[in-house]
Amino acid sequence: MALQTFRKEETLAMREKLIGRSCRLFYSDDPVKIVRARGQYLFDENGKRYLDCISNVHHVGHCHxxxxxxxxxxxxxxxxxxxxxxxxxxxxxxxxxxxxxxxxxxxxxxxxxxxxxxxxxxxxxxxxxxxxxxxxxxxxxxxxxxxxxxxxxxxxxxxxxxxxxxxxxxxxxxxxxxxxxxxxxxxxxxxxxxxxxxxxxxxxxxxxxxxxxxxxxxxxxxxxxxxxxxxxxxxxxxxxxxxxxxxxxxxxxxxxxxxxxxxxxxxxxxxxxxxxxxxxxxxxxxxxxxxxxxxxxxxxxxxxxxxxxxxxxxxxxxxxxxEDLRGNAVRVGAHLKDLLNKLQAKHRIIGAVRGVGLFIGLELVTDREKKTPATETAALVVKRLKEEDQIVISTDGPWDNVLKFKPPMCFTVEDAELVAKSIDRVLTGQLNTPIRKPITLNWKRKTSKVC
Amino acid sequence: MALQTFRKEETLAMREKLIGRSCRLFYSDDPVKIVRARGQYLFDENGKRYLDCISNVHHVGHCHxxxxxxxxxxxxxxxxxxxxxxxxxxxxxxxxxxxxxxxxxxxxxxxxxxxxxxxxxxxxxxxxxxxxxxxxxxxxxxxxxxxxxxxxxxxxxxxxxxxxxxxxxxxxxxxxxxxxxxxxxxxxxxxxxxxxxxxxxxxxxxxxxxxxxxxxxxxxxxxxxxxxxxxxxxxxxxxxxxxxxxxxxxxxxxxxxxxxxxxxxxxxxxxxxxxxxxxxxxxxxxxxxxxxxxxxxxxxxxxxxxxxxxxxxxxxxxxxxxEDLRGNAVRVGAHLKDLLNKLQAKHRIIGAVRGVGLFIGLELVTDREKKTPATETAALVVKRLKEEDQIVISTDGPWDNVLKFKPPMCFTVEDAELVAKSIDRVLTGQLNTPIRKPITLNWKRKTSKVC
Missing domain, CATH: 3.40.640.10 (Type I PLP-dependent aspartate aminotransferase-like (Major domain))
Incomplete structure (x- = not known):
């Protein structure tokens, strides 16, 4: 299979026709086409790299x-x-x-x-x-x-x-x-x-x-x-x-x-x-x-x-x-929780940080006393993280106000720092200066030998 | 994975302990250990080759x-x-x-x-x-x-x-x-x-x-x-x-x-x-x-x-x-049905031959008028075909008296002839002279390159 057979808009149009629409897309307003992945990274059809915070299925890393x-x-x-x-x-x-x-x-x-x-x-x-x-x-x-x-x-x-x-x-x-x-x-x-x-x-x-x-x-x-x-x-x-x-x-x-x-x-x-x-x-x-x-x-x-x-x-x-992925989950998970706890001290909208290993939730509330779910802000954070810093994350919980982290287990301390910084920026409202330049890989490079 | 980690009797003992016994084995009295397959053939741990008449899942042939x-x-x-x-x-x-x-x-x-x-x-x-x-x-x-x-x-x-x-x-x-x-x-x-x-x-x-x-x-x-x-x-x-x-x-x-x-x-x-x-x-x-x-x-x-x-x-x-497998199903299926129809003319126990393409049933009855299911004979045929000629086939139907053919679609005219001959021999009671010598392959041969 070539990396891409159709242009993205064609793929979307054909998908809407051929696949039951009960099967939903992430970012339904502006879905992402992913053509390649490695470790904790996803790559779109233009080679743009996304950091994957939610693919728990790809436990030891995409395409290991x-x-x-x-x-x-x-x-x-x-x-x-x-x-x-x-x-x-x-x-x-x-x-x-x-x-x-x-x-x-x-x-x-x-x-x-x-x-x-x-x-x-x-x-x-x-x-x-x-x-x-x-x-x-x-x-x-x-x-x-x-x-x-x-x-x-x-x-x-x-x-x-x-x-x-x-x-x-x-x-x-x-x-x-x-x-x-x-x-x-x-x-x-x-x-x-x-x-x-x-x-x-x-x-x-x-x-x-x-x-x-x-x-x-x-x-x-x-x-x-x-x-x-x-x-x-x-x-x-x-x-x-x-x-x-x-x-x-x-x-x-x-x-x-x-x-x-x-x-x-x-x-x-x-x-x-x-x-x-x-x-x-x-x-x-x-x-x-x-x-x-x-x-x-x-x-x-x-x-x-x-x-x-x-x-x-x-x-x-x-x-x-x-690869001692359990050890990695302990270390990186603890570091990510630390960073998120620091954000909680700074942003009143963060009502709770909880988790263990690489299973972490960040609950957003508009009022810490009443614990009113900040559902809209949570959705906005998900959108901004994708748009500004190519970070893929999603929400869960009865009110969809909990940002969830369940990344591939090869997630690193650097990845955790990037996400925390990005959330900090989004919550601070500093949305105009990307935290890093999009990383684009050359698709022509040789794919690794597998057998 | 090596072809074999445990001796067959160890595998069986461990399976009985570790896997729910509701998951049954073919030939429960003398189960077969299969370690390799290609096309319409299965190979056991000693390299003995079996002709597979029932693996419809492996549609285009095992390990294509x-x-x-x-x-x-x-x-x-x-x-x-x-x-x-x-x-x-x-x-x-x-x-x-x-x-x-x-x-x-x-x-x-x-x-x-x-x-x-x-x-x-x-x-x-x-x-x-x-x-x-x-x-x-x-x-x-x-x-x-x-x-x-x-x-x-x-x-x-x-x-x-x-x-x-x-x-x-x-x-x-x-x-x-x-x-x-x-x-x-x-x-x-x-x-x-x-x-x-x-x-x-x-x-x-x-x-x-x-x-x-x-x-x-x-x-x-x-x-x-x-x-x-x-x-x-x-x-x-x-x-x-x-x-x-x-x-x-x-x-x-x-x-x-x-x-x-x-x-x-x-x-x-x-x-x-x-x-x-x-x-x-x-x-x-x-x-x-x-x-x-x-x-x-x-x-x-x-x-x-x-x-x-x-x-x-x-x-x-x-x-x-x-590989024109539909064409093959038409040709080989028709030939197999012809052969089975000829057997029906010879053996009164064959009550019906029906099927289309490579989906064929051979119904055994002890009495053609009453259509009494010949369940025991059907089980015996399955057993003998395996023991004498290394042919894997099974039964279906409410009385388990229908021999079923749904082989990989690369099944050949020669395979069909072997099965028909073998069934003829079993039904005739000529069970002592194998129709062919067991085919044993050398496991050390190079496995085919896959990418």
Missing amino acids: PSITKAAAAQMDLLNTNTRFLHDSIITYAERLAATLPEKLGVFYFVNSGSEANDLALRLARQYTQHEDVIVLDYAYHGHLTSLIDISPYKFRKLAGQKEWVHVVPLPDTYRGMYRDNHPNPGQAYADTVKDLIEDISAFFAESLPSVGGQIILPQGYSAKVAEYVHAAGGLFVADEVQTGFGRVGSHFWAFQLQGEDFCPDIITMGKPMGNGHPVACVVTTVEIAKAFEDNGVEYFNTFGGNPVSCAIGLAVLDVIEK | PSITKAAAAQMDLLNTNTRFLHDSIITYAERLAATLPEKLGVFYFVNSGSEANDLALRLARQYTQHEDVIVLDYAYHGHLTSLIDISPYKFRKLAGQKEWVHVVPLPDTYRGMYRDNHPNPGQAYADTVKDLIEDISAFFAESLPSVGGQIILPQGYSAKVAEYVHAAGGLFVADEVQTGFGRVGSHFWAFQLQGEDFCPDIITMGKPMGNGHPVACVVTTVEIAKAFEDNGVEYFNTFGGNPVSCAIGLAVLDVIEK
Whole structure:
């Protein structure tokens, strides 16, 4: 494929005709055409370079040569389904198991986080023989029919809340019902779950709620919820689709931030697993897997767990280790938070800075006391950062007032400084002098060899 | 990845421990470990060659170098999501549109046939504002919660039939309620749908029901059903996940076998699209896409429509054309059917031979009048073909008595002759003299260069 077949305006016109418009573009007023990417950088059709602060899927960096090499080598050898024996799926499962508590050791490989969450729902229902599900307010667990049902973020705009779905408050200690000044917000929020529990199949929660606004769960919350859920015969499903694979730096999985006395019954994982390749996974216990097997029905996923997906997954794990990307997330994430905290001291519109590793949120409010969401300013910052300094960032949270950072894990201290300076300038209103000249690369340069 | 990391018995033991046992193996008594594949051939860990009669996913042949090359080149360039403009998704949609009736021109790219069918269900419900679905008996549309509900093949063994699901008879003219001796089975079977119609969202059917037993729909069926469904305000969803991309030879899509006066409202496609890479698609009309857009909710699929998936999809289309694989399906399919028809004249256990292109079924019965399914013999044939002649084939149909052929499209006349001879020998009981010596390749040979 050439870097560009059509001029940008042609691409846009054809896209509007050929692709369902429910599939939205970033910067809908002035969309960006990206033709090449490397590491934490995206390049448009004119060679202009953008700093990518949001592509958590491209976990070890866009187009990492090790991943491409592993994919091409395996594609040349074999790419069958899991009805034949093959070593790559075993090796990959074993490597993933080594990052997890011992009780989580039975894997199902699928193609997307949505497929993983749907399977988790099936596993939980089969094991518990209950239908009901408890979810956090504002949660998003995927685009499938079954997952829209358990995603308040979606079902409120669509089919509405099913009778088997129960929504509990988002444990947001900045603007939720129990805040940082509460003596034990973890316990208090967990108790909102307790009141609801009776014959449920599962409690579903992202280990760090992202669409909810880059939320950090208060300490003690998950262990206490798990205790209540288990007492009612239900299962705790940790959705690590966005948060796993070392993004939080200090731990491989975000649920581990809740301490060693907490272990989910099912974990779903997806986005960063294949660095862009469609691969995802569900891991659970022997008992839950056994109950699913005992229904006597095969689970076959055409592409899930194929040797290419597993080879790519293994290569991603290798890069995370070899390049110490968790260490990088700790260092760069801490530096970025420091810089953002300094901005908060300067700009009253910054209501909160929160995050861990390279999962960070910057919440904008027009009034620090009332915590009124500064939705318009947040949108303006996103626009200006792109226009002035070619920084790609976006917002999340129920009011779209939280700037979110979840960049490729190779993000550097320099990248963090650039973003912080740029936000400072935008918030100060100094929008006329670009912080740096656009960087334009020569497209004619040789592309790197991949195999 | 080395060809083999563990000895076969270790792989099996580790697989049983690490992978959910609902994910079943072929030949569960003596599973096969495959480490390499090319074209229509699979190779085990000892270099023994198997002829693959069932991998419809590996449409243009296992590990086709053109596909690997296209994948690696695009992986090295860019693999972002569809929120940025990119030409590959446009180019791919345009190429697919050229194979379809003009009214089907709006595409949604996803990662699996299951994701495609789930989205089709969402589109149909949004457009019609109805919930109910009509499906064919024994149908299978995917592994997701929403699709098990519309798959009698699965829901009968699991949660049972939902009140919004209506099952109509499988239009099987061999053993169904209207047979080849009926003056107009297409109309007669369509009328079974008419009786049910009131406020439905969709009629879902594979264009050639596969799990149902490699069924060829009688002429006139689909157009008539579409007429009834449309009159009731519903949509006709053609599931081409197994049957599209030229498998039937004479046409690019299997629904086209039903004549030019028939056009579905939604088509889902998947398995062969990426030759093993997880990519799938939904195509529909402007009106249906508009209704989905008008709900105001974004449809975002993390990996769906990424540049690598589209580059691979384009490469598959190129190979189908360049290697005239549709022509090959016509020629080899016809030859295989001829050979199987000759076997039918010889072996009374062969009740029916049916198929089109490289989608063929051989139905075994212990009694031609009563059409009693010869399930055990079918299983024995599968086993013997593997053991004696290293031929990989499997069964389908409600009684697992239909041997199914859906090989990679590069299947040759010689391959067809080998299979027919082997089936003849097995059915004759001449099981002691292998038809050919096992072919063993030297693994040390250089693997082909892919970029």
